[in-house]
Amino acid sequence: MDTTQKENKSILSNLTFQILIAMFLGALLGIVIHNNYLADDAKNFSDKIKMLATVFIRLVQMIIAPLVFTTLVVGIAKLGDVKSVGRIGGKALAWFFSASFVSLLIGLFWVNTLKPGVGLHLGSVDMTSASELTEKVDGFSAQNFVEHIVPKSIIESMANNEILQIVIFSIFFGLAAASLGDHSKPIISALDKLSHIILKMVNYVMKFAPIGVFGAIAGVFAIKDVNDLLVTYTKFFSSFLVGITTLWLFLIVIGFIFLKKQLFTLLKRIVGPIMIAFGTTSSEAVFPKLTEELERFGIKDKIVSFMLPLGYSFNLDGSMMYMTFASIFIAQVYGVHLDFGTQMTMLLVLMLTSKGIAGVPRASLVVVAATCGMFKIPVEGIALILPIDHFCDMFRSATNVLGNSIATSVVGNWEKDS
Numbered sequence: 449m450d451t452t453q454k455e456n457k458s459i460l461s462n463l464t465f466q467i468l469i470a471m472f473l474g475a476l477l478g479i480v481i482h483n484n485y486l487a488d489d490a491k492n493f494s495d496k497i498k499m500l501a502t503v504f505i506r507l508v509q510m511i512i513a514p515l516v517f518t519t520l521v522v523g524i525a526k527l528g529d530v531k532s533v534g535r536i537g538g539k540a541l542a543w544f545f546s547a548s549f550v551s552l553l554i555g556l557f558w559v560n561t562l563k564p565g566v567g568l569h570l571g572s573v574d575m576t577s578a579s580e581l582t583e584k585v586d587g588f589s590a591q592n593f594v595e596h597i598v599p600k601s602i603i604e605s606m607a608n609n610e611i612l613q614i615v616i617f618s619i620f621f622g623l624a625a626a627s628l629g630d631h632s633k634p635i636i637s638a639l640d641k642l643s644h645i646i647l648k649m650v651n652y653v654m655k656f657a658p659i660g661v662f663g664a665i666a667g668v669f670a671i672k673d674v675n676d677l678l679v680t681y682t683k684f685f686s687s688f689l690v691g692i693t694t695l696w697l698f699l700i701v702i703g704f705i706f707l708k709k710q711l712f713t714l715l716k717r718i719v720g721p722i723m724i725a726f727g728t729t730s731s732e733a734v735f736p737k738l739t740e741e742l743e744r745f746g747i748k749d750k751i752v753s754f755m756l757p758l759g760y761s762f763n764l765d766g767s768m769m770y771m772t773f774a775s776i777f778i779a780q781v782y783g784v785h786l787d788f789g790t791q792m793t794m795l796l797v798l799m800l801t802s803k804g805i806a807g808v809p810r811a812s813l814v815v816v817a818a819t820c821g822m823f824k825i826p827v828e829g830i831a832l833i834l835p836i837d838h839f840c841d842m843f844r845s846a847t848n849v850l851g852n853s854i855a856t857s858v859v860g861n862w863e864k865d866s
């Protein structure tokens with residue numbers, strides 16, 4: 449009897465199990481509200497209940513900047529020299545750009561094979577809903593790309609949670625500290641202790657994850673008629689799922705080639721973070737927890753602290769696959785013909801432009817809108833995919849977590865053999 453009670457307690461305390469229950473209850477409550485209350489009342493409920501998700505995400509966001517800074521500086525100081533940083537950085541960027549290219553190709557292949565936009569008429573779509581996104585496209589340029597990478601103030605970067613900018617500053621700080629040798633040891637030791645305190649905070653914050661997921665799911669289901677959406681967007685959404693499934697299979701196969709049976713241990717470790725990202729549509733929300741799980745998996749902290757922040761800026765596989773898929777879907781709806789050469793040019797443009805706006809809300813849609821503008825596809829077509837985008841974003845976010853976990857683990861294994 450005691451053994452059974454212990455097993456039950458273990459199951460109930462499992463974060464993944466709690467998140468699954470939260471998602472189910474959230475969806476159930478949202479559907480009940482949607483079916484039994486007026487639209488205005490449901491919208492009011494949705495705004496209120498989503499505050500639970502907002503609080504959870506803000507709790508996570510408050511520890512991302514100090515966690516990235518402390519762990520990365522300590523990690524680089526432990527690496528010891530510019531040569532080591534360059535070696536790991538080279539491996540990381542080679543993986544990231546290869547994975548991005550394949551992700552874009554998968555989206556390109558399936559949207560051309562399944563043609564979800566051909567013959568589709570969505571006359572009831574509210575085109576004004578895309579105005580907020582199309583306004584962001586005006587400032588989308590190579591200049592903004594450079595400005596986004598290089599911080600002008602580390603305080604401002606930390607305040608805005610600009611991960612890539614924090615990474616740049618931390619690399620310079622870490623290399624400078626390493627070059628000073630014993631003189632910088634007190635600072636590195638203090639930052640090391642601080643990083644452990646922040647990781648302890650992660651455990652406290654993650655206890656709120658199921659509540660945050662519950663609020664996010666309930667809020668969405670309360671205001672969206674899922675049945676109508678799925679009927680209207682059956683071809684688009686099912687084609688998108690084929691693409692995402694293909695990408696998952698690709699990532700898992702590649703992961704198995706490099707990690708062998710260790711991959712299954714890794715997948716068990718990251719189920720919780722993947723479910724949180726899926727429920728909240730925010731891969732950023734699991735950054736601290738993912739850091740912890742990858743270190744427990746056996747990847748050295750100096751590798752995790754270096755790879756993961758870079759991955760969140762350069763290795764968003766799910767988002768990359770969606771960008772080519774959505775861009776060409778809009779072209780298909782409007783009957784805009786794009787030959788193979790043009791589509792490959794679009795793919796290369798996306799390879800570069802998508803790296804410049806990490807951390808921007810609904811970044812994938814901003815990039816899609818900008819790409820449409822470059823290739824004479826009606827930018828307002830972004831409104832065609834807005835109604836279903838939240839559900840696509842759930843899968844994109846989960847895929848981003850999987851891709852970054854495998855990338856970090858593979859590079860970590862490479863470094864063990866170096």
